[in-house]
Ligand SMILES: *[C@@H]1O[C@H](CO)[C@@H](O)[C@H](O)[C@H]1NC(C)=O
Ligand SMILES: *[C@@H]1O[C@H](CO)[C@@H](O)[C@H](O)[C@H]1NC(C)=O
Ligand SMILES: *[C@@H]1O[C@H](CO)[C@@H](O)[C@H](O)[C@H]1NC(C)=O
Ligand SMILES: *[C@@H]1O[C@H](CO)[C@@H](O)[C@H](O)[C@H]1NC(C)=O
Ligand SMILES: *[C@@H]1O[C@H](CO)[C@@H](O)[C@H](O)[C@H]1NC(C)=O
Ligand SMILES: *[C@@H]1O[C@H](CO)[C@@H](O)[C@H](O)[C@H]1NC(C)=O
Ligand SMILES: *[C@@H]1O[C@H](CO)[C@@H](O)[C@H](O)[C@H]1NC(C)=O
């Protein structure tokens with residue numbers, strides 16, 4: 001190949017544009033891009049469209065540095081993301097990244113029930129342990145969530161119909177009352193079975209079992225990802241410095257992408 005040929009080729013707009021496109025492709029893919037940025041794209045559980053990203057990460061599928069410690073989740077058999085808190089499993093229904101809130105329900109209330117459309121009908125609820133959630137280092141109960149008490153094995157009284165959330169067997173039912181309900185001690189005398197405490201969103205009694213399936217809201221405590229995300233980064237964690245990091249295409253930054261940020 002002689003030099004004149006090369007120079008002639010470079011002057012050809014077509015060849016030149018190939019060279020430019022090749023250069024841009026090479027820059028945008030693999031080699032130049034930070035490996036931590038590449039390791040942490042948002043993901044989902046199979047058969048579920050809830051996007052999973054910082055502070056959450058799917059254990060075994062993503063690197064722990066893509067999330068925050070304490071926010072590892074797993075994918076349940078039905079595709080739902082599952083959060084394990086204080087040794088109890090919660091189904092994640094929806095994650096609101098913008099205000100650091102998520103909706104969860106205890107898996108005990110969500111095991112594929114045959115038909116939940118008939119809320120006043122007779123549907124067995126499984127007996128389980130108390131389902132109250134202590135606040136953890138990572139999660140708090142959101143405002144406007146209510147403690148309720150479930151009573152199993154209750155006789156039927158007409159004025160208690162509105163509290164009925166399911167059946168224990170053909171002749172006895174499961175009732176739900178607010179924990180501060182003044183009638184609670186009276187109701188408990190009418191019930192022979194277990195007593196289980198749990199949490200629901202405000203304003204649901206009166207009332208149906210869908211409230212139990214719908215679950216309640218938690219807020220989380222972790223680095224605020226919005227500035228990093230809005231500058232094109234992916235949030236993550238540095239286990240050596242034990243702090244939040246912003247993974248950008250060029251390198252790891254401390255808070256956001258761009259030239260005006262400290263190196264990470
Ligand atoms: C996920 O799918 C459900 C049902 O198909 C739909 O209602 C919901 O809007 C979807 N969510 C997202 C974030 O796409
Ligand atoms: C939940 O997490 C704890 C440790 O935090 C672990 O011992 C337990 O096995 C987990 N449970 C499930 C069902 O994954
Ligand atoms: C996160 O930071 C953004 C921008 O500073 C702010 O608007 C937003 O309210 C913060 N989110 C939370 C949950 O604090
Ligand atoms: C966060 O936003 C969701 C959706 O807009 C809302 O339902 C929820 O109540 C909010 N969380 C808090 C703590 O306000
Ligand atoms: C629920 O029950 C109603 C009436 O009993 C029936 O029409 C409907 O098909 C059932 N739904 C499911 C999902 O089985
Ligand atoms: C739930 O807690 C209540 C009191 O807080 C207790 O009386 C009840 O036995 C507990 N139920 C279970 C199933 O642990
Ligand atoms: C809680 O409920 C009160 C009264 O209904 C309402 O004013 C407030 O905005 C609610 N807070 C949240 C975080 O939803």
Ligand SMILES: *[C@@H]1O[C@H](CO)[C@@H](O)[C@H](O)[C@H]1NC(C)=O
Nearest residue numbers: 153168169170171172192193
């Ligand atoms: C239903 O449960 C109640 C409370 O445990 C019990 O007294 C009753 O015998 C049960 N009825 C049937 C038909 O199993």
Ligand SMILES: *[C@@H]1O[C@H](CO)[C@@H](O)[C@H](O)[C@H]1NC(C)=O
Nearest residue numbers: 159160180181182183184186
């Ligand atoms: C307690 O029960 C009585 C019926 O005996 C009912 O009129 C009243 O509204 C109940 N109180 C509450 C707080 O539900």
